[in-house]
Amino acid sequence: MAPLARRSETAAGRVVARLLTGAWREPLPPIDLTSDDLAAVLPLLLTGGAAALGWRRIRETALAPARAAGELREFHRSHALAGALYERSAARLVAHLRSIGAEPLLAKGWAVGRLYPEPGLRPYGDIDLCVRPEHCAAAKAAIKALALPHCVVDLHCGVQRGWQGASFSLLDDRSMDDLYAHSQQVALGEVGARVLGPEDHLRLLCLHALSHGAWRPLWLCDIAAALEARPAGFSWDRCLGDDPRRADWVACALGLAHQLLGARVDGTPVAERARRLPHWLVPTVLRQWGQGYRYRAPMSSYWRRPIEAMREIRQHWPNGIEATVDVRGPFNAWPRAPFQLAACVTRAADFVTSPRQR
Amino acid sequence: MKDVSTRAAGTQPAPKARADGLVVQELMDEILVYDLKRHRSHCLNRTAALVWRHCDGSSSVTELAGRLHEELGTPIEEEAIWLALNRLSRAHLLQERVHHPSTRDRATRRTMLRRWTAVGGMALVSSIAVPGVAMAGSAIPIQCIQNCCGCKNKTPACDCSNDNSCKCCFLPGGSTVCSNNCGDDCHNQGGTCFQFDNNTCP
Numbered sequence: 001m002a003p004l005a006r007r008s009e010t011a012a013g014r015v016v017a018r019l020l021t022g023a024w025r026e027p028l029p030p031i032d033l034t035s036d037d038l039a040a041v042l043p044l045l046l047t048g049g050a051a052a053l054g055w056r057r058i059r060e061t062a063l064a065p066a067r068a069a070g071e072l073r074e075f076h077r078s079h080a081l082a083g084a085l086y087e088r089s090a091a092r093l094v095a096h097l098r099s100i101g102a103e104p105l106l107a108k109g110w111a112v113g114r115l116y117p118e119p120g121l122r123p124y125g126d127i128d129l130c131v132r133p134e135h136c137a138a139a140k141a142a143i144k145a146l147a148l149p150h151c152v153v154d155l156h157c158g159v160q161r162g163w164q165g166a167s168f169s170l171l172d173d174r175s176m177d178d179l180y181a182h183s184q185q186v187a188l189g190e191v192g193a194r195v196l197g198p199e200d201h202l203r204l205l206c207l208h209a210l211s212h213g214a215w216r217p218l219w220l221c222d223i224a225a226a227l228e229a230r231p232a233g234f235s236w237d238r239c240l241g242d243d244p245r246r247a248d249w250v251a252c253a254l255g256l257a258h259q260l261l262g263a264r265v266d267g268t269p270v271a272e273r274a275r276r277l278p279h280w281l282v283p284t285v286l287r288q289w290g291q292g293y294r295y296r297a298p299m300s301s302y303w304r305r306p307i308e309a310m311r312e313i314r315q316h317w318p319n320g321i322e323a324t325v326d327v328r329g330p331f332n333a334w335p336r337a338p339f340q341l342a343a344c345v346t347r348a349a350d351f352v353t354s355p356r357q358r
Numbered sequence: 359m360k361d362v363s364t365r366a367a368g369t370q371p372a373p374k375a376r377a378d379g380l381v382v383q384e385l386m387d388e389i390l391v392y393d394l395k396r397h398r399s400h401c402l403n404r405t406a407a408l409v410w411r412h413c414d415g416s417s418s419v420t421e422l423a424g425r426l427h428e429e430l431g432t433p434i435e436e437e438a439i440w441l442a443l444n445r446l447s448r449a450h451l452l453q454e455r456v457h458h459p460s461t462r463d464r465a466t467r468r469t470m471l472r473r474w475t476a477v478g479g480m481a482l483v484s485s486i487a488v489p490g491v492a493m494a495g496s497a498i499p500i501q502c503i504q505n506c507c508g509c510k511n512k513t514p515a516c517d518c519s520n521d522n523s524c525k526c527c528f529l530p531g532g533s534t535v536c537s538n539n540c541g542d543d544c545h546n547q548g549g550t551c552f553q554f555d556n557n558t559c560p
Contacts, residue, residue: 043528077486081390081399084383119383293552 009290023053024225035066047293049218051075080120091189102135133158199239206253213322224263374415502526506536
């Protein structure tokens with residue numbers, strides 16, 4: 001890609017970062033953007049899941065009457081109403097699973113959306129929940145029988161060993177008993193729901209964002225919101241964990257939220273690391289944010305179309321963050337190309353040996 | 359739905375807000391309502407929201423105007439309340455349909471405009487797009503879902519029969535172009551190309 005295009009992507013990413021700085025916070029920090037800036041990053045906000053947060057940032061500024069602002073407002077409304085429908089479905093689902101003895105643990109999505117100061121600031125996708133492996137078959141059958149409208153359920157059966165960004169498996173260094181023991185009961189409709197404890201949740205949010213290359217600005221907002229909403233007595237030892245490499249990943253994700261969005265890390269054990277990130281990390285995220293979403297079709301769908309497959313491979317080239325996490329590498333000052341190559345080789349090997357999974 | 363205006367000629371109706379089959383979400387200065395029966399969603403501006411909230415089945419239009427005057431701190435004409443009730447009625451958000459009982463008051467265009475302005479203009483009750491929750495959380499813009507999901511096999515530009523998927527070019531400003539090939543062309547216009555498959559569209 002031409003350096004000029006790269007620079008413009010980074011610049012667009014920087015505008016996104018400025019717009020979303022403190023977007024989860026009350027009161028909101030001042031903002032200094034033009035309506036042209038806003039129009040330029042509108043598609044990036046929409047695809048990055050941050051439209052409603054963008055609206056919250058500008059709704060009481062001179063930018064509010066801008067056309068792009070109207071788009072953001074529409075998304076806020078849409079997210080808010082979809083969120084209310086989601087909550088109805090989620091409450092039904094939790095009650096149903098509870099009734100068959102499969103108490104679920106919720107994470108991400110709604111579980112982090114509730115930490116924002118207003119409804120509708122964060123879109124919810126599927127209902128991410130985890131049950132004990134022994135309850136998995138019954139839970140699957142129950143979900144199928146329930147046929148919930150307005151939502152898709154992403155059921156995880158325990159925290160099986162695994163990687164590749166599959167949310168709950170990012171906590172595979174913890175047992176289900178341990179996760180349940182540290183979980184919290186929170187309000188959800190009339191039934192209430194059990195969500196991951198604040199330490200496990202923040203850890204999961206950090207690892208999940210990195211495992212997907214932090215391409216969605218919303219994910220860093222989630223991290224910032226969860227970080228600043230942490231309760232008194234928050235255990236950093238538990239959040240960071242015993243594995244030094246993963247602890248450093250978590251610290252770097254928090255550092256990204258700090259440097260790009262102004263998340264407050266003062267007085268935390270990660271403050272020093274958050275201020276001194278590897279030189280490639282912030283530019284990688286800004287470029288990713290500036291590029292926006294690009295659909296990556298599964299490579300398995302290109303089996304009989306080799307020319308298109310070659311074209312698609314470009315889309316599958318992982319960014320430095322994703323590649324590093326993929327191969328469980330360190331976030332240090334070394335160039336990322338070897339990690340990216342290694343990640344591609346690993347994925348290609350997976351693709352060849354088990355094509356149906358890609 | 360019954361018709362309130364025919365019930366008691368000469369007296370004011372006491373409209374009652376519908377409660378069943380609705381999902382309501384309050385925002386800072388408006389109320390969002392999803393009708394589970396009709397699968398329609400509405401956005402009530404502040405005035406319409408206040409009128410709707412006060413539609414308790416016992417308050418007359420005059421009383422509603424008085425309450426809004428208290429809450430908004432500015433006098434509200436009864437005609438404005440009628441306009442709001444009319445909009446709420448048409449959106450099926452009242453238990454019984456409400457019509458202005460009098461046809462004597464044929465408002466001029468200018469007075470109508472003044473009344474519209476007093477209650478927040480045409481946006482008293484507006485429709486909003488609510489995709490399935492899965493769509494709301496997906497990275498694909500709602501406009502693409504709305505405009506391109508139905509394109510399969512309908513027009514040559516949307517003939518996506520080759521790989522059973524459609525593409526949506528989402529341009530700055532929110533406009534969309536549906537086609538079966540929008541990669542580089544779309545990106546060059548500053549847009550983003552999204553691909554749909556059978557699992558994407560609601």
